[in-house]
Amino acid sequence: MSIQLIASDIDGTFLNDQRDFDHARFQAQLDELNRRHIKFVVASGNQMAHCQEVFADVKGDMTFVAEDGALTMEQGKILDDNPLKPALLRDAIEYLLTTPAFKDAKIILSSQHRAFTNMEKSGSDWSSSAYFYSQLTAVDHFKDITDPIYKIDTHWTNLEDVREQAAMLKRDLGGDLGSVMSGFNGIDITMPHVTKAYGLQQLQELWKVSMDETMAFGDTQNDEAMLKHARLGYAMKNAEQEALDATDLITPLDNNDSGVLDMIDRVLSGEIA
The missing domain is CATH 3.40.50.1000 (HAD superfamily/HAD-like)
Known part of the structure; x- marks a missing residue:
């Protein structure tokens, strides 16, 4: 065909x-x-x-x-x-912020037109991340975000291989959320399907x-x-x-x-x- x-x-x-x-x-x-x-x-x-x-x-x-x-x-x-269901989004963020293996992770929440991150504008990752995300905004916390969030982007500055972290996410998140390595030392978290x-x-x-x-x-x-x-x-x-x-x-x-x-x-x- x-x-x-x-x-x-x-x-x-x-x-x-x-x-x-x-x-x-x-x-x-x-x-x-x-x-x-x-x-x-x-x-x-x-x-x-x-x-x-x-x-x-x-x-x-x-x-x-x-x-x-x-x-x-x-x-x-x-x-x-x-988009990620609000309760699952909250649980995933809590997991990332409290799990030692993800202590230094940079987190970006991606909506259709904006993105929200725990990175600082003065940080080394800001410019490279801003290329991929329109209206990237630094926030002190993720609690007051009302935009539908389609993906959590988790990445590290100094890690060349995130396979260990990716395996941990799959194990700990179970079937509630999906996760996949995305290149550029990152892991994306979405709805499981x-x-x-x-x-x-x-x-x-x-x-x-x-x-x-x-x-x-x-x-x-x-x-x-x-x-x-x-x-x-x-x-x-x-x-x-x-x-x-x-x-x-x-x-x-x-x-x-x-x-x-x-x-x-x-x-x-x-x-x-």
Whole structure:
């Protein structure tokens, strides 16, 4: 069956290490995808506002699955949203703030248009985090936040490997909340059913597109479920081991050589069907 839906992660996948992509090349590709009625989906762990900013100068029909699948939008319309339930959000924050293994963790609560953090503006992580989060706001505590929160981003400044902390979260949170490593030494906490695969499945059902007609690209653990939910689920050549373990398919080129755009060209030329 021919490809009718292409989904791609952003960081380490669609973007190069300079956080950019070939805009003219992708615009031409998207024009052709739209002409052929092939859906293009941005599937990211990032905040919705940031995802939209990355593609702000691209014109055409694109759909955004943000916050690891917790929020899906198309043409400015919310198709599906799954914020953290307030009681679960409070419990998760309490756990992170009182568990010794998470003592030095930086915490960011992500809503659609804003984000709230225990980081200080003078801290070394502020500028890098502000790139990913629109209207990042430092708060003394998280008690008075009323925005729907889609994801808790937990990360560390000096930890290169958070697998131990990720395993601890899965063990201690049980089935009440979901957690997944997201790259950049971070762990995302969401509602338990939320994954990029969940977001993709909602779109497949809406558009009547099968897994056999779906192609996906990713590079970290939070892409694992999505890669398994597409017939052509590709780990990037530069992917982390968790993504590589999820599929037998690997892109010939890495993110710094426009690996996703190369594969889209192969679809459009008929080399991949």
